[in-house]
Amino acid sequence: MDIVRMELPFGQPLADAYIGRRDSALEALFGYHPADGLSWRRRLDYLKGSADRRAGSTELAGALRAFQQPLGLSEPAERNLERLADGAPVVVGGQQAVLWTGPLMILYKAVTIVQAARAASERLGVPVVPVFWIAGEDHDWDEACLACLPSPLDAPGLRRLAVPRPSGAATSVSRTRLSAGAVEAALAELEAGLADTPFKPELLRSLRARAAGCGTLTELFAAMLSDLFADEGLLLADADHPALRRLEGPMFRRLAESSGPLAEAYAASSRRVEALGYAAQAEAAEDAANLFLFAEAPRAGERLLLQRAGGRFRDRRGLVSLTESELLELAESQPERLSNNVLTRPLMQDYLFPVLSTVLGPGEIAYWAQTSGGFEHLGMQMPIVTPRLSFTLLEPHAAKTMARYSLELEQVAAGLGGVKAELLDRQGAEDIRKSFGQALQAMREAYLPALAVAAGQERGLELLGRTNWERIAREIGYMEAKTLQALENRERAELDRLTGLELSAAPEGRPQERVLASVYFMNRYGRGWLDRLLAEPYEPCAEHGVMRLG
Incomplete structure (x- = not known):
């Protein structure tokens, strides 16, 4: 399975310029660059000097263990939990949980995390831990529940597999419980959608064994990642797991206290991005709180975006209204009721983990440029932004x-x-x-x-x-x-x-990696292609790779 490199830009102007180092003013906005060897040492030195401003490493490792252990911890993952508890830096990247691990780009992101952590460890001479951040707090069910497979060549088209949202509030994916019947129906639909191959029986047996202990899409997604990357020691963090939420309380308080200045900082960074000739990818309104609140009865569990109005924090439909002191009290006593948006999640991630580098897709790179002011306002530094690897599997x-x-x-x-x-x-x-x-x-x-x-x-x-x-x-x-x-x-x-x-x-x-489910390729060709990607020599800003399958 040879990999041929070719120039195939993502088509996201800001991301392409950053990856290709074609705009020094843009690069200054990020502060580091993965292709600059000095950036890795500078970032490591920064992490050593700022450990007291982050969550406790022992408690963090315990929170990740609480989530991942029920899914099965490999020996390499156990070692990485110990390293994390000892304060080891991490390379982290993530995605919303998606049915059957979703499109190929999600596995490519995990591959990039593993490879970048391995390369950083060799470069710096210290253990670097790979972490996949599952955005289980997201409530976009239509995106999470979908997996796309090619239909047979005699009637070419896309077959879309989906799990209907259970009745109830539009809460996070991690809080949306699936019945055993819904999981079994999803497995039956997958079995019908996959061609008969030598790999199919074992794939389905493994999926059924994993699905038996999973009650949410997040758990099913994490169980599959845990299996696929067991030998790599990939650690998994669910952003909406109670154990992790308990560690986030102090940072939620900071975000709430700084809500106004943070919104102004995000807006200023967005204007700076636009002044450089790029479009802002995320809304950065100056009245935004950049936090979500999980509602109580009668809309229990519904995830509501907050904004500041008249000295209070409200959602746009007028369902909740909190004073700043009430929001600060929630941050201390019930942090599980709060949730980040796309602009505050990078800050929370950097508070929880000693992030050496974060692995991002092109759209994420674009909106992370808008977070630079937020990092500066809180006296933090944006980590090294590493682009995820990109591939086409050529059948x-x-x-x-x-x-x-x-x-x-x-x-x-x-x-x-x-x-x-x-x-x-x-x-x-x-x-x-x-x-x-x-x-x-x-x-x-x-x-x-x-x-x-x-x-x-x-x-x-x-x-x-x-x-x-x-x-x-x-x-x-x-x-x-x-x-x-x-x-x-x-x-x-x-x-x-x-x-x-x-x-x-x-x-x-659309690019193959953004549409076709990885489970299709696992069924058709086994996992040899994934192992080949993991063994590929790592280049932080490599061109698009084309792998011929056989």
Whole structure:
């Protein structure tokens, strides 16, 4: 499984400029860069000098153990928990929990975390622990519950597997309990959606064994990650786990006390990003509290975004209204009722962990640029922002089709509509359109004089004649469409071959890694491709990798 590197930008201007080090002013906003060897030593020195401003390392390791131990702790993970308890720095990155571990990019992020931690440990001569932060506090169920699989090549398309949201409040994914029946139904749907391969029986057996002890999508997601990266010692943190929430109280208090100045700092950073010529990715309103509150009865568990208004903290629908002192009391006594948004989560992560580097996708890199003012206001430093690795897994049928039509991946990513049109034109589509166009023109030229004669006899016949002509033109158009459809049917095998290539390498015109579920590739090809990625020599800002599967 060779990996070929190629330039294939993410298409996120700020992220692409940061990764390529093309804008020194932008780089200054982040403070460090992963391709700069001195950044790693500077960041480590900073962490050593700021340990007293973070949560206790022993308590942090205990909180992660409380979440991960029921899922099964490998020996490497146990060692990393001990290192974390001793204050070891971490490389951390994360994602919302997604059904069956979701699209490939999530595993790529985990691979990047593991590789970056390993490389940093070798560079610095100290243990560096890989941590995957599961954003279990997120309440976007439509994103969490979905997994996309390619359907068979004889009827190419996307098959979307989903778990319906249980009835009740729109609370976090980690607090949304699934019934045993819902989990079994999801497994049955997955089994039906996966092709029969030599890997399928063991994959399903493993998933059923894991799912049996899981009551939420977060737990199922974490159990699968724990299995996939057991040998790498990847630690898992659920942002909405009670044990972790208890450690967050002091930071929630700081965030609440500094809510106004923080909002101004985020807004200023956003303006700075825009002044550099980039679009701000996250809303940074100056009345934002940048915190969520989990409501009590009658809407128990619903996650409400707070904003500041009239000296109070309210949600936009007027369901809750708190004074600052009431919010501070919640931070101390019930931190589990509070939750971060995208702008305060980086600060909370840096308070909990000694973050050497954080692994981010392109969209995350873009909005993290807006958090620089927040870090500065609280006397913190943004960690080294490391871009996640990016890959395309090139299936055998896709590679053959690309060779057959002399196509490059960039062309596939841009869409193959033109290639399909050229194929049909070569087989006669252009001639068909030309013939029917000529026939329509000839009939129009023959009909118009007759229409003029009719209109000369009676004015009302002109309107009737035009309506009659429109009907004739529609019938000719219908016959042209049916003829073109017959040509497409005759060339269906070739068209489906091209559609299958798009579906595999760039489904619905989007990067493969953002759409196709990793479980599809596990079922079709086993986990050899994942092991190959983990063994790849690490480059912090590597170009897009293309791996041929066999």
